[in-house]
Amino acid sequence: TQLLEQSPQFLSIQEGENLTVYCNSSSVFSSLQWYRQEPGEGPVLLVTVVTGGEVKKLKRLTFQFGDARKDSSLHITAAQPGDTGLYLCAGRGDDKIIFGKGTRLHILP
Amino acid sequence: EAGVAQSPRYKIIEKRQSVAFWCNPISGHATLYWYQQILGQGPKLLIQFQNNGVVDDSQLPKDRFSAERLKGVDSTLKIQPAKLEDSAVYLCASSWGDRGYEQYFGPGTRLTVT
Numbered sequence: 001t002q003l004l005e006q007s008p009q010f011l012s013i014q015e016g017e018n019l020t021v022y023c024n025s026s027s028v029f030s031s032l033q034w035y036r037q038e039p040g041e042g043p044v045l046l047v048t049v050v051t052g053g054e055v056k057k058l059k060r061l062t063f064q065f066g067d068a069r070k071d072s073s074l075h076i077t078a079a080q081p082g083d084t085g086l087y088l089c090a091g092r093g094d095d096k097i098i099f100g101k102g103t104r105l106h107i108l109p
Numbered sequence: 110e111a112g113v114a115q116s117p118r119y120k121i122i123e124k125r126q127s128v129a130f131w132c133n134p135i136s137g138h139a140t141l142y143w144y145q146q147i148l149g150q151g152p153k154l155l156i157q158f159q160n161n162g163v164v165d166d167s168q169l170p171k172d173r174f175s176a177e178r179l180k181g182v183d184s185t186l187k188i189q190p191a192k193l194e195d196s197a198v199y200l201c202a203s204s205w206g207d208r209g210y211e212q213y214f215g216p217g218t219r220l221t222v223t
Binding site for chain 2 (some may be wrong): 004030031033035040041042043044045048088090092095096097098099100101102
């Protein structure tokens with residue numbers, strides 16, 4: 001069974017700090033997506049990474065897909081309270097779409 | 110562009126009762142997904158439709174859950190009878206293609222079974 005493991009589960013940091021969250025698997029994925037979910041809402045797509053080693057930037061967010069396409073990371077520079085939320089990674093494995101359990105991020109003002 | 114619409118937003122029922130959720134995807138999106146998200150976990154895919162055909166329903170508890178997508182647009186998800194462990198948020202999503210990329214999610218329906 002393919003799994004996407006996200007770490008850390010919870011992260012609480014001060015506004016202005018940098019942080020990195022991870023999405024790991026023992027399996028290869030053809031692509032990975034990152035979503036952010038706020039309370040009472042559905043997940044919102046942030047980015048899709050497809051090529052091993054690919055790096056994508058979205059303002060202060062930097063996403064990287066591992067060379068072997070088994071892992072991905074999300075780095076946030078100078079975190080802001082508006083970055084607070086549940087960050088989910090998702091991928092298609094064994095012909096089935098799976099999500100990680102997410103990293104719950106809280107940015108303190 | 111209108112997003113994915115879901116109703117109701119909240120539902121409280123007693124165990125063994127029935128419940129139905131409705132989803133209207135983004136116009137033109139051929140693929141529609143239903144997910145179950147239990148508190149503290151990521152979404153779990155229940156069923157995926159491509160137009161009005163089922164692509165994947167391997168994780169749908171078919172003894173109590175059913176879903177349909179008539180005319181390849183709107184979809185309903187039904188639970189009959191509900192169990193306590195069905196308490197969760199039920200999310201509907203849609204996308205252009207069928208590979209699961211770039212899904213657009215609705216706000217979800219929070220179901221509480223007492």
